[in-house]
Amino acid sequence: GLYVNQGAEKVVFATVAVSLRPQPKIEMYFENTSDVNRIELGVIIKSALNNDQVNKIASSISGMTAIPWDYVTFLAEGHTVGFQTGVNEKFNFGILTNKLKVLPEVKLPEYRESNTTFLWVVPISSRERAEMIESGVEGVLAKLDDIGEEIFSLNREEVV
Numbered sequence: 001g002l003y004v005n006q007g008a009e010k011v012v013f014a015t016v017a018v019s020l021r022p023q024p025k026i027e028m029y030f031e032n033t034s035d036v037n038r039i040e041l042g043v044i045i046k047s048a049l050n051n052d053q054v055n056k057i058a059s060s061i062s063g064m065t066a067i068p069w070d071y072v073t074f075l076a077e078g079h080t081v082g083f084q085t086g087v088n089e090k091f092n093f094g095i096l097t098n099k100l101k102v103l104p105e106v107k108l109p110e111y112r113e114s115n116t117t118f119l120w121v122v123p124i125s126s127r128e129r130a131e132m133i134e135s136g137v138e139g140v141l142a143k144l145d146d147i148g149e150e151i152f153s154l155n156r157e158e159v160v
Helices: 051-070 126-135 137-146 148-152
Strands: 002-006 011-015 038-045 080-082 093-097 116-124
Touching (some): 038 051, 080 126, 093 137, 116 126
Antiparallel strands (some): 002 011
16 A cells, blocks of 8 residues: 655655565675665655646555565665656656665564665665765765755755
8 A cells, every 4th residue: 555645745655564575685795684675765845736747656656565576676775766756857766775864763663573764765866876886875875964954855856
């Protein structure tokens, strides 16, 4: 499921029950799989959105949740995904993270002896993604951290 809350200044999206199924292939990359095998995703957009834009973002998030099982892989901190918003095509990717100071901390209960990681999808541009691929995610994440709440705006300046 997908929770959507349209406030006066921000729209919040959050997946519900993706974590019921553990992600595949985690055991090939992590020793302690119970820390990373279950996820939920969220997005915060600082903008007034019309119904078409809300539906496009909701569809994009729903598509992300299928990636682990459709492609027999997993999603984790620092991964990037395609992200279509229908608002500004400059930011057509998202970085999965919960490491930025401005992001709300979401604590979810343990399920079947596994923790559930809540990852925020922060919209990024193709240039920002290319910088992450070339130099690692840490530098761009630090720059995103520096701009604070602007990370929620689809009209922000790129940080690279």
